[in-house]
Amino acid sequence: MTADTAPHTDLPPRLTRLTFHGPLSETRATGMVRRLAATRPATVLDIGCGWGELMLRLLEAVPGAGGVGVDLRAADLERGRRGAEARGLADRVEFAEESAVGTGRGPADVVLCLGASQALSDDLVTALRELRRLVADGGRVLLGEGFWQRTPTEAELTRMWPGASVDDHHDLATLTSLAVAAGFRPEWTETASLDEWEEFESAYQADTEVWLAANPDHPLAAETRDRLDTHRTAWLAYRGVLGLAYLTLVPTTG
Template identity: 75%
Template structure:
């Protein structure tokens, strides 16, 4: 049975442009990490680019989505990185795969804890004392209205995210100093969200009578409504965090 393709238009599973990815890789590689740990890695594109830039480094990606992990493993093999890249299908909660010199946690703090302060504490324990953490975390650019929240994800609440100043403050309280603070642009959000749905939208146009079409259409319409509602309201911060010496 023909089914919708999944994520083939996406390079990164988040609002991250090629230009920003290049900047992040260059900045993070400057510290010459020997070990990279990617929490909620998906297909680990950023980790693989870092390993390309760091020919002596090894990387471990952790996720619970087998399909994404398989995509990452294939990419590692195609780029000659398989001997230095591991993709593990397991929960990140209480993971023993640390400390690492560089920890990536981009849009995945919930894999460590349902509460952001606790996730940040976990990240402090997963990074070596002279390492770095790249945290990609959502924040409210402004407080959403009740009507907006009702059109986002199920049970969306103002308390789901802090504002940017509070987010950075929480990182400091957890034992970090913010070396670099960036936020995803509207262009990056639109590129990501459009690419996220593009395969599905084309498939729906070509298979309107398919047995899976109704369910797929409902899911796509719900996702589009959500992101067009949080467009300009929900931001994503890329924080390069330095652990405070203990």
């Protein structure tokens, strides 16, 4: 039984301090929405959407556009539906609890895939080909994808996620080249800053850390402490080593 499913009413709220489920600042998000909105998309598809914050902002910026967010986590999708309702977008967006593997939801004018290429395939090359299939000619893909800022040491890898390997990510040049080989041209290339990473990683655990400090004898305290400490150890190991690239990709034709 996990903290998300245990029948306790005194558990911390989940991820309330996160606006985006990733290292993304308000300034960067505003620029992304502005560039994507300038293409006047009629349809938006968000792969591994979570609560779809960037999709909702894009729909706000493009009156009449419709969006679909696909994810497997019901709680995040429900948060997205509440956000859409609060913005008056409920009739223009669908949050679908389903797998994105082989999805027939495309083609869309804008496809968002922010830290979620694994929702399409565990193989990045396959995921990039799927993104090309899912985006309409003349559209845009906004891909958020991890890359190594430098080659991690063996000691660093042992403190990251289970089974972490140098082969888990490419460097930025290789990542961009793979996108080109999959049928794209990079319109815009940017990477998350250390400040964005620190804001995200701190906010990711903050609710639970505060709860744990106040509830050290709770039945779920030991499990929660292990989970928090494991994630923090990983984050401090990949801090400054693992980057996140945001690539705005234009599909090639012909």
